[in-house]
Amino acid sequence: LVIDDGSIDETVSEAEKAGAIVLSLPFHMGGTCAVLTAYLVAVNNDYDFLVKIDADGQHIVEDIPIILRPVLEDEADISISSIFMLGYIGSVRTSLDTISVTGRWFKDGKYIFVVIPHFSR
Template sequence: MTSLSSGALPPAHTNPDTWVVIPLFNEATVIGEVVAGLVPSFCNVVCIDDGSTDGSGEVARAAGAKLVRHPINLGQGAALQTGFEYALQRGATFVITFDADGQHRVVDALSMLRRARDEGLSIVFGSRFLDDRTKPGLLKKIVLKTAVWVTNLTTRTRLTDAHNGLRVIREDALRRVKLRQDRMAHGTEIVVQLGRTGLPYAEEPVEVIYSEYSKAKGQSLLNSVNILIDLVIR
């Protein structure tokens, strides 16, 4: 499917049934730009401030996001689950999970949402390995590919990128997700739970942007190794 060009973003009112859910923890320097990039195309953006201490929540709200706060840091899995419940309570048909550190592209989210609508899909997973736009580095690629292999052994999915935070999830699938893991283990947990639904899914090529900031915030090689550790001990 042809991706939307940056000059062809639909206005926000075209997606009133869709909520963008962003787990947020100490991203004050970048979250304003991330939210500002989303709100022209999505009127419903909610950030789950997971115990931030740097004013991230206020920055996100000033940029146009709804805000839900955890008084203490509970982990990304808990933040996502809070966001899912918040969106479902407000009648969401689709939820898009989107990272707070600027590594995801709005045009990719829009392409994935359009594919879910056009093809009647319950889940669209973003994959950085379906084209050559993303440059993760050799060692990181090996670790992530190994994580995919392990995940596919233990789930009912066949993915090329099992730990990509950009996903589109339709309401019928979302109601069956109950995340209880934190750290990186929630990434495997959500794939397991979505796979068990037996609902139709697909992968869509996306670009993951590895900036120096995103690497420092969790996209380092060490973080990829932690994915493998969580897979082994879960």
């Protein structure tokens, strides 16, 4: 599933060529709306997992199996991984929001992989 939030590049055609289901928002609505749309699609279609990544090149798609592993092997209910390591001063507000949910500190919560399993109605 790819949520297109007003891309002006070849994102939609490339995603469709790769076999993805593409849902294009009517205009640029922002990341929050795109993520909520993805969650609604996942719930309404009984997805087993949803992996949240950005399409701006910040995330390495080949790392998806690594972040999926703890959930697939029943070692975790949710898997979150920051792409930043030590030395980065990130968004304090987003990090505080993330720590309040996960109990873990992330340098910048905007740049995380998130795996959320077991979507059902």
